[in-house]
Amino acid sequence: MTTKLKYTIIAVFLGGFMSMLTVRSANAGISVQCPGDIDGDAKWDTMGEVQPSPNIKCLHLGAGDGFVTMADGLSQYIFGFSDLTGIPTNPVNPADPVTVMEEGMLAATFPAPLIVLDEGDEFYLTLTNVGMAIRPDLFDPHTVHYHGFPQAAPIFDGVPDASISINMGSSLTYYYKVNDPGTYMYHCHVEAAEHMQMGMLGNLYVRPVQNGTPYVYKSKTYDKFVYNDGDGSTGYDQEYPIQIGSFDSEFHNASASVQPLPFALMLDDYPMLNGRGYPDTINPDPLSAPAENGGKVSQPESSLITGAAGERILLRISSLDVTRFFTLASMGVSMTVVGMDAKLLRGPDGKNMYYKTNSVTLGGGESVDAIIDIPADAAPGTRYFLYTTNLNYLANGTEAYGGMMTEIVVSI
Amino acid sequence: MRIIKTVIQVTVLGAVFMILLTVSAGAGINGISGTTFNLTATTGHVSTPDGGSYLIWGYANGAGLAQYPGPTLVVNQGALVTVKLTNSLTVAGTGVAPNVSIVFPGHQAKVLPGNSGVPGVLTREAIPGGTVSYQFKATNPGTYTYYSGTDSALQLEMGLFGAIIVRPSSGSNFAYNHQDTRFEQEYLFLLSEMDPRVHQRVEQFGPESMAATDYLANFFPVLWFINGRAAPDTMSDAGVPWLPNQPYNSMPRMHPGEKLLMRIVGGGRDLHPFHHHGSHSRVIARDGRLLQSAPGRGPDLSHEVFTVQSQPGSTIDTIFEWTGKGLGWDIYGTPAEGPEFVHTCTTNDGDDFDDTTFEYCPDHYQPIPVQLPITQELTFGGFYSGSPFLGLLGSLPPGEGGLNPNGGYTYMWHSHTEKEMTNYDIFPGGMMTMLVIEAPGVPIP
Numbered sequence: 001m002t003t004k005l006k007y008t009i010i011a012v013f014l015g016g017f018m019s020m021l022t023v024r025s026a027n028a029g030i031s032v033q034c035p036g037d038i039d040g041d042a043k044w045d046t047m048g049e050v051q052p053s054p055n056i057k058c059l060h061l062g063a064g065d066g067f068v069t070m071a072d073g074l075s076q077y078i079f080g081f082s083d084l085t086g087i088p089t090n091p092v093n094p095a096d097p098v099t100v101m102e103e104g105m106l107a108a109t110f111p112a113p114l115i116v117l118d119e120g121d122e123f124y125l126t127l128t129n130v131g132m133a134i135r136p137d138l139f140d141p142h143t144v145h146y147h148g149f150p151q152a153a154p155i156f157d158g159v160p161d162a163s164i165s166i167n168m169g170s171s172l173t174y175y176y177k178v179n180d181p182g183t184y185m186y187h188c189h190v191e192a193a194e195h196m197q198m199g200m201l202g203n204l205y206v207r208p209v210q211n212g213t214p215y216v217y218k219s220k221t222y223d224k225f226v227y228n229d230g231d232g233s234t235g236y237d238q239e240y241p242i243q244i245g246s247f248d249s250e251f252h253n254a255s256a257s258v259q260p261l262p263f264a265l266m267l268d269d270y271p272m273l274n275g276r277g278y279p280d281t282i283n284p285d286p287l288s289a290p291a292e293n294g295g296k297v298s299q300p301e302s303s304l305i306t307g308a309a310g311e312r313i314l315l316r317i318s319s320l321d322v323t324r325f326f327t328l329a330s331m332g333v334s335m336t337v338v339g340m341d342a343k344l345l346r347g348p349d350g351k352n353m354y355y356k357t358n359s360v361t362l363g364g365g366e367s368v369d370a371i372i373d374i375p376a377d378a379a380p381g382t383r384y385f386l387y388t389t390n391l392n393y394l395a396n397g398t399e400a401y402g403g404m405m406t407e408i409v410v411s412i
Numbered sequence: 413m414r415i416i417k418t419v420i421q422v423t424v425l426g427a428v429f430m431i432l433l434t435v436s437a438g439a440g441i442n443g444i445s446g447t448t449f450n451l452t453a454t455t456g457h458v459s460t461p462d463g464g465s466y467l468i469w470g471y472a473n474g475a476g477l478a479q480y481p482g483p484t485l486v487v488n489q490g491a492l493v494t495v496k497l498t499n500s501l502t503v504a505g506t507g508v509a510p511n512v513s514i515v516f517p518g519h520q521a522k523v524l525p526g527n528s529g530v531p532g533v534l535t536r537e538a539i540p541g542g543t544v545s546y547q548f549k550a551t552n553p554g555t556y557t558y559y560s561g562t563d564s565a566l567q568l569e570m571g572l573f574g575a576i577i578v579r580p581s582s583g584s585n586f587a588y589n590h591q592d593t594r595f596e597q598e599y600l601f602l603l604s605e606m607d608p609r610v611h612q613r614v615e616q617f618g619p620e621s622m623a624a625t626d627y628l629a630n631f632f633p634v635l636w637f638i639n640g641r642a643a644p645d646t647m648s649d650a651g652v653p654w655l656p657n658q659p660y661n662s663m664p665r666m667h668p669g670e671k672l673l674m675r676i677v678g679g680g681r682d683l684h685p686f687h688h689h690g691s692h693s694r695v696i697a698r699d700g701r702l703l704q705s706a707p708g709r710g711p712d713l714s715h716e717v718f719t720v721q722s723q724p725g726s727t728i729d730t731i732f733e734w735t736g737k738g739l740g741w742d743i744y745g746t747p748a749e750g751p752e753f754v755h756t757c758t759t760n761d762g763d764d765f766d767d768t769t770f771e772y773c774p775d776h777y778q779p780i781p782v783q784l785p786i787t788q789e790l791t792f793g794g795f796y797s798g799s800p801f802l803g804l805l806g807s808l809p810p811g812e813g814g815l816n817p818n819g820g821y822t823y824m825w826h827s828h829t830e831k832e833m834t835n836y837d838i839f840p841g842g843m844m845t846m847l848v849i850e851a852p853g854v855p856i857p
Contacts, residue, residue, distance in 0.1 A: 004696050017441065022644075034781045035781075061482070094731070107420075122740065122781070124781075124782065133603070139717065140523070140806070141790075141791040146720075147687075147718070148692075148718040150692050151691050151734065151735060151736055151737050151739060152688075152689065152690055152691065152740060152823070153736065153739055154745060154795075154796070154800075154822055154823065155780075155784070156819050157689060157690075157823065159689060159793070159823070159824045160791060160793050161793040161794060161822075161824060161840070162689075162793050162795045162796060162821075162822040162823060162824060163686075163792075163795075163796045163844065163848070164785075164790045164791065164792060164793070164796060165790065165791045165793075166785065166790065166791075167788075167789050167790060167791055169789075170785055171785070171791035172785055172789075172790075173782040173783075173784045174782075175740070175741075175780065175781050176740075176742035177738055177739060179737075179738040189824075191839055191840075192830045192833060192840075193830040193831055193833050193834055193840075195469075196829070196830050197767065222778065230836060238791065260837075261837075262837070263834045263837045263838070263839060264634040264836050264837045265830065265838075266831050268421035274812075276609055296437075296461075313642030315719045319685075320831045321829070322829065322831055323829060323831045324829065325683050325829075340715060340717060340720060341690065341692065341716065341717040341718045342692075342718065343715065343716040343717070345715060346715075347712045347713050347714060347715065348592070348694075348711070348712060348714060349712050350713055351705065351713065353713060354717060361721075362685075363683060363685030363719065363721055363828060363829060364685050364687075364719075364828035364829050364830065365687040365719040366685055366717075366719045366721060366828075367687050394769075403681045
């Protein structure tokens with residue numbers, strides 16, 4: 001027996017043993033439940049770990065607090081989620097420190113880490129409550145609510161009133177079998193008016209099984225689609241999640257300074273797309289890390305939309321705004337709405353109800369799938385705009401020429 | 413032979429139809445029915461769960477108490493409906509009580525000769541102490557609103573609005589005259605909001621004092637209601653004595669596989685994204701008109717949503733369904749959980765669902781693929797039964813749970829403008845209630 005084989009056998013045995021252990025001890029403190037994962041990092045990357053099937057997906061999120069920077073430079077205290085995938089929670093070497101709490105502390109991002117799934121996935125999401133470092137007086141539990149997932153069961157729906165939420169220093173693994181493609185969103189549902197205003201909001205979408213099957217639509221071949229349309233009519237070249245949200249700076253300041261929270265007077269003054277106001281929205285890179293959280297990147301998602309002439313650009317627009325409706329308009333190019341609330345826009349007998357528009361209006365908890373056709377003769381460098389026509393929200397606090405806007409740039 | 417077959421089919425269909433008609437429906441909607449209604453505009457007070465009490469002007473049923481919202485008028489398609497309005501409003505101080513009226517959007521209402529009140533801007537009005545009678549034919553089934561057409565900015569805010577339901581000739585288990593609008597349960601969700609400054613000022617100084625404020629122009633609500641109640645009062649029984657001016661509740665319940673018709677009315681001035689947890693619903697009608705491409709087609713222009721965009725003065729009928737299909741685990745548990753979890757899943761009718769319990773058979777006896785944390789690591793909700801399985805009660809620490817005695821599956825139905833889930837700075841509350849999906853066999857009155 002070669003050393004290598006021996007090692008493999010030990011690893012497999014150990015793997016089986018450890019995964020048994022994982023299940024047995026799944027309910028003790030911080031632990032990730034992910035089939036085939038041995039060291040509890042929600043990945044299959046060491047010690048012969050094997051992903052049991054391509055449709056098994058795992059993710060480890062932390063729920064805690066952090067800081068972000070508004071486009072006018074204002075620092076804002078937030079609650080939020082962080083991606084802790086890749087950090088072993090179940091180290092094989094007992095001497096290895098458990099670093100989840102350290103890594104998760106003040107690591108919240110806004111928006112929350114992007115979740116992209118495929119139809120047919122079995123999704124294991126472990127949520128670890130890492131506590132709020134800036135607010136040690138709070139011992140809030142947290143949840144993940146998959147907003148819009150059909151046929152939800154309360155135990156994994158994340159509504160604290162209806163089921164369970166996870167306390168500080170512990171983990172809860174959510175299981176959901178993803179049967180329906182579309183644009184969803186996710187957020188914490190604990191003390192929703194507070195935790196959502198504070199930033200526990202994220203993009204989530206599911207790609208259809210039709211992906212990979214080529215369809216010709218308007219004499220172009222597509223292999224990526226918004227839904228299982230059967231005719232390629234939702235085919236696209238590029239996709240961008242765009243999430244509407246806004247902050248009330250007084251609310252965030254009150255939270256940071258342990259003051260009573262102004263629910264009744266809540267009035268947002270920092271309108272954003274994907275957690276940034278213009279012109280930060282068109283910065284293609286993560287925003288530089290704020291000093292307040294110890295230098296952790298907290299605004300990774302750009303909203304810069306790029307596409308070549310003649311391309312179809314899918315905008316997965318969702319709103320998790322806590323205070324009001326917003327209208328988003330496209331200047332220079334029109335949108336074709338092909339889906340709403342994670343459903344293909346067709347009647348029960350298949351009647352097509354797609355429509356062309358220059359604006360969509362969304363309240364919190366609504367989503368729209370809109371396809372932009374970049375004109376075939378658009379010159380490279382041409383800029384179109386996606387912006388709110390609630391024009392008083394084109395501002396970052398008191399600073400004008402900002403707010404809820406981004407650009408669609410024709411690439412070379 | 414073909415004729416006989418057709419006859420048999422028709423007979424069977426007829427029998428099915430009869431069975432459907434005998435299923436009791438409408439229990440979920442409180443209101444008054446008939447063809448003649450005597451409404452009285454009068455004053456009352458609403459209570460909010462934060463301890464507030466605010467003057468309202470509301471429509472009362474005859475000599476009854478003012479209601480926030482006004483009585484839900486349930487009429488049958490084709491009926492000639494008469495609404496006699498008496499103005500019994502009184503105001504504080506030396507001011508004069510206002511005229512009051514009713515408009516009926518979606519209906520061709522006329523004023524009855526002989527009791528036609530006085531002219532107003534939108535319609536004829538009843539002067540203080542006076543009356544006016546309106547009449548309309550309930551031509552089209554569906555969900556409608558009614559409200560005061562007099563000084564509406566103030567009078568709607570004060571509470572002079574309500575809902576009308578026109579039942580189709582197909583029967584009370586249908587929203588419209590088409591098989592695809594059939595339902596087992598139905599509930600009204602009349603959404604409204606309140607700016608207490610208006611009510612306090614009217615109570616102290618009378619309505620004329622509003623002219624000295626910008627409250628109506630700069631309307632700033634801090635209270636939100638479903639059927640006139642803010643959560644958690646939405647979930648108390650209808651007609652409880654401690655809410656005399658708010659007789660309606662909002663406590664939707666259903667069984668797996670049933671269709672629940674949501675009649676959503678934008679009763680106030682704001683848009684509300686009404687998010688129903690659990691699953692999608694199918695929007696079949698707007699403003700009392702079926703979303704159909706041609707008469708008789710049924711709702712072929714309907715679409716599914718997970719959040720209903722409710723607009724002011726507008727109504728939406730949407731059918732919610734929940735089956736638990738494709739969860740990947742058995743919502744009734746597996747024998748490994750204990751002997752009480754032994755159950756069968758039998759389908760003879762070709763769908764994948766058990767013929768009586770509506771369990772999704774492909775998931776039968778599939779365990780939940782993850783382990784739940786232990787008690788000390790969790791915070792429990794009042795509606796949690798202690799068990800992840802439907803219809804079962806699990807153990808909970810002392811003082812936890814208790815709001816879900818049948819072990820149903822509960823889902824929050826609420827405005828997703830989360831700010832509206834508060835009662836004047838206090839969370840949770842406002843425009844929120846819970847749906848309970850009860851286990852098969854649990855009676856829903």
